[in-house]
Amino acid sequence: MSAFIKPQTPAAWAILGLAVVIVLLGLPLAYMGAELMFLGGSWYYVIIGIAVTAAGVLMAMGRAMGAMLYLAAVGVTWLWAFWEVGFDGWGLLPRVFGPSILAIAVALCLPALRRMENAHSTSVREVA
Amino acid sequence: MSAKSPMLRTLLLGATIIAGTAASVALAQVPPADQPPGNGNATVSPGTPTPPADAFSPPSANAPQAPGVNAANIPDGPPAEPSEATPMVDQVTANPAHDDWPGYGRDDKATRFSPLDQITPANIGHLKRAFIYHTGSKPGPGQTNKWAAETTPIKVGDGLYMCSALNDMMRIDPATGKEIWHFHANEKYESIPYTAACKAVVYYTSSTVPEGEHCHHRILEATLDERLIEVDSEDGKVCEGFGWHGMVNLMKGMGESVPGFVAETAPPPIVNGAIITNQEILDGQRRWAPSGVIRGYDAETGRFLWAWDVNRPHEHGEPKEGEHYSRGTPNSWAAMIGDNALGLVYVPTGNSAADYYSAMRSPEENKVSSAVVAIDVKTGEPRWVFQTVHKDVWDYDIGSQPTLMDFTKPDGSTVPALIMPTKRGQTFVLDRRTGDPVLPVEERPAPSPGMVPGDTRSPTQPWSVGMPRLGFAPLKESDMWGMSPIDQLYCRLKYRRAHYVGEFTPPSIDKPWLEYPGYNGGSDWGSVAYDEKTGILIANWNNTPMYDQLVSRKKADKLGLMPVDDPNFKPGGGGAEGAGAMAETPYGIVVSPFWDEYTGMMCNRPPYGMITAIDMHTQKVLWQHPLGSARANGPFGLPTHLPLTIGTPNNGGPVITAGGLIFVAATTDNMIHAFDIHTGKEVWNDVLPGGGQATPMTYEYKGKQYVAIMAGGHHFMMTPVTDDLVVYALDNVN
Numbered sequence: 081m082s083a084f085i086k087p088q089t090p091a092a093w094a095i096l097g098l099a100v101v102i103v104l105l106g107l108p109l110a111y112m113g114a115e116l117m118f119l120g121g122s123w124y125y126v127i128i129g130i131a132v133t134a135a136g137v138l139m140a141m142g143r144a145m146g147a148m149l150y151l152a153a154v155g156v157t158w159l160w161a162f163w164e165v166g167f168d169g170w171g172l173l174p175r176v177f178g179p180s181i182l183a184i185a186v187a188l189c190l191p192a193l194r195r196m197e198n199a200h201s202t203s204v205r206e207v208a
Numbered sequence: 209m210s211a212k213s214p215m216l217r218t219l220l221l222g223a224t225i226i227a228g229t230a231a232s233v234a235l236a237q238v239p240p241a242d243q244p245p246g247n248g249n250a251t252v253s254p255g256t257p258t259p260p261a262d263a264f265s266p267p268s269a270n271a272p273q274a275p276g277v278n279a280a281n282i283p284d285g286p287p288a289e290p291s292e293a294t295p296m297v298d299q300v301t302a303n304p305a306h307d308d309w310p311g312y313g314r315d316d317k318a319t320r321f322s323p324l325d326q327i328t329p330a331n332i333g334h335l336k337r338a339f340i341y342h343t344g345s346k347p348g349p350g351q352t353n354k355w356a357a358e359t360t361p362i363k364v365g366d367g368l369y370m371c372s373a374l375n376d377m378m379r380i381d382p383a384t385g386k387e388i389w390h391f392h393a394n395e396k397y398e399s400i401p402y403t404a405a406c407k408a409v410v411y412y413t414s415s416t417v418p419e420g421e422h423c424h425h426r427i428l429e430a431t432l433d434e435r436l437i438e439v440d441s442e443d444g445k446v447c448e449g450f451g452w453h454g455m456v457n458l459m460k461g462m463g464e465s466v467p468g469f470v471a472e473t474a475p476p477p478i479v480n481g482a483i484i485t486n487q488e489i490l491d492g493q494r495r496w497a498p499s500g501v502i503r504g505y506d507a508e509t510g511r512f513l514w515a516w517d518v519n520r521p522h523e524h525g526e527p528k529e530g531e532h533y534s535r536g537t538p539n540s541w542a543a544m545i546g547d548n549a550l551g552l553v554y555v556p557t558g559n560s561a562a563d564y565y566s567a568m569r570s571p572e573e574n575k576v577s578s579a580v581v582a583i584d585v586k587t588g589e590p591r592w593v594f595q596t597v598h599k600d601v602w603d604y605d606i607g608s609q610p611t612l613m614d615f616t617k618p619d620g621s622t623v624p625a626l627i628m629p630t631k632r633g634q635t636f637v638l639d640r641r642t643g644d645p646v647l648p649v650e651e652r653p654a655p656s657p658g659m660v661p662g663d664t665r666s667p668t669q670p671w672s673v674g675m676p677r678l679g680f681a682p683l684k685e686s687d688m689w690g691m692s693p694i695d696q697l698y699c700r701l702k703y704r705r706a707h708y709v710g711e712f713t714p715p716s717i718d719k720p721w722l723e724y725p726g727y728n729g730g731s732d733w734g735s736v737a738y739d740e741k742t743g744i745l746i747a748n749w750n751n752t753p754m755y756d757q758l759v760s761r762k763k764a765d766k767l768g769l770m771p772v773d774d775p776n777f778k779p780g781g782g783g784a785e786g787a788g789a790m791a792e793t794p795y796g797i798v799v800s801p802f803w804d805e806y807t808g809m810m811c812n813r814p815p816y817g818m819i820t821a822i823d824m825h826t827q828k829v830l831w832q833h834p835l836g837s838a839r840a841n842g843p844f845g846l847p848t849h850l851p852l853t854i855g856t857p858n859n860g861g862p863v864i865t866a867g868g869l870i871f872v873a874a875t876t877d878n879m880i881h882a883f884d885i886h887t888g889k890e891v892w893n894d895v896l897p898g899g900g901q902a903t904p905m906t907y908e909y910k911g912k913q914y915v916a917i918m919a920g921g922h923h924f925m926m927t928p929v930t931d932d933l934v935v936y937a938l939d940n941v942n
Contacts, residue, residue, distance in 0.1 A: 112701055119704035
């Protein structure tokens, strides 16, 4: 059995779609972030890229932990952004705006993910 | 990552779009250009097809000019000896009438200050369009858009005079925009250099033709196809007494050339009877491009007076038969300014040909490039030189017209001074008599010796430490920007992949280098405005870094870079201001904005354009803020329609009025803006039909004040091109 969810409800489709988007955002962050690190630049991107990619994969597997990981990454991003540019609006914009919009979507998915996880563990118990 | 796979590229682009939909944020439009090739371009890897050998074998500089280079087929006659100008009467710009705007910078000092005060911050809400006049010059079918009219009309008495982008001249009724006469210059498309521009015409009053006779008052222009033309101000017909049927051929003595290589875009000043000409030579073509010679011609007759030719410094006559002015010398394309009292013309110079490689320049060239050169208008001898960049390899040629002022020293004495804005954002204030700095200038260490074998950089560069800098601190990785973390990261990578050690980072071959400030300024050709009464100086400027790389000759051939006079040259393949062949040097040059080429957004964080008010009594900034909104710009070249003042790149100068207002267009939001000069608050704006890349002007006619702006657009700034002169007036004044 595949580790990834097989969506049958609109909520599950939305979660899978969101997870794919998050992975697509995470991969280039990790890849280019690694190059940036090797060139002597910021380490933030490679670390957050790996975290976000993992978050997306976990969400695609129906794990609420994935959503929590993404939200944590966005939380770290806010702290990092304040550290790097302070309260400068133009500076904060690329750093936090897009990720935070996605974070809202992820947060909205969290209850559904929890339900899926519960249903999954229930069915596993029943089978056992 | 220079050999990034298409898949990754797609992934990156896709992800950027996804992220971008969440953050639809504005960005300045910047022009497209070839991207620097990245690491390791100095060698061509084995296995790639053999590049063609350098196809360019330069024509002899002594070769006769091909048909069409002397556009009007003006017979030249024998080489002329130096002579002196016919004495001049006082000109209208010496003491402009209250209602007039008689010259490009309004007056002999190019203050861009008007004493008109009908329009004020209080009533500016009533400022509405009075009329639009169409010059008739814009790209035709099948023509590449090379248009940017950049025109400022002049107004003398009952006439509004201007030129079109292709040098037609016209007189317009100042109240209605009705055309009174139209002089057809019959200029060919091929004659357009980098840009079809005509900044202004010049009003000249004759000292020999009596009042009331034809050509007592004349309109003079210098054209893209290298002619001086004088017409009568009343009927627009050529002045037969000037040159050959009203024209002078400025290609005489220039040697081999092709149409579009050499051009005039700025109004030639007339100083003590001498018309002074400079010329724009297409950048980046070849080391031995046509000469940057400065010449004087008699304003009455068009007779040759003298030449100042950098590598023939003591020969002021025209070159002998079969010879030519020294090639590849620094060219000057900015509007110059004259000084009748001191008998000088101040020439803001550019760079020797092949801007990014200096090893082949003569010591004479190195002394006068990217400098202000004061030339005696009687003899053509330079009297002093002040250099703003030593051994310039960044295209920091001076684009601004100098503005003259009387500078009061702390001890109360007055110095006739000259304000020289530069692309570096360093504004130099010099004594017009000697060229000595009035405000302190420091020679500061600069990165040296550089990274190009045999081409060492200057160990120091001049900084005008007494004037506020029109620029920001050096870029840091954290200054990179974007719509999302991904494009921001891409820009951080570009930043780290390039050489960058701050201002004057030397050119490099192995990888790109960051040029900051970029070659669009700081201050470019828009120049500054100065109110002598209050001592307030207004400057609008750019904050747009460049991403450049020298490429080996083989690589340049592979990229298809060739000079404009190469027989294989095709318009659009290589060119000016962007990538260039720099033929006859070891390297070509690839120049691009420092941007994310996928989204078309600049890599550095906004603002990209600023406006600053400086008190010249104290040399302190009174106010400074971003100039231009995000409405017409955005990612992927899409307008955001957001009224956010992000600060856009801008080209075109400001105007100050006694009504307490500043008018400036220039920005890529296609608007004209008015600011309260005391607070810096934007009190009015209007959306123009095209880009307002020109300096506005203001005049009064029959008791009504008008504000005129050429909304001609600009191909490089990617703003809409029109042939519209838009004129405003208060709708509650009759």
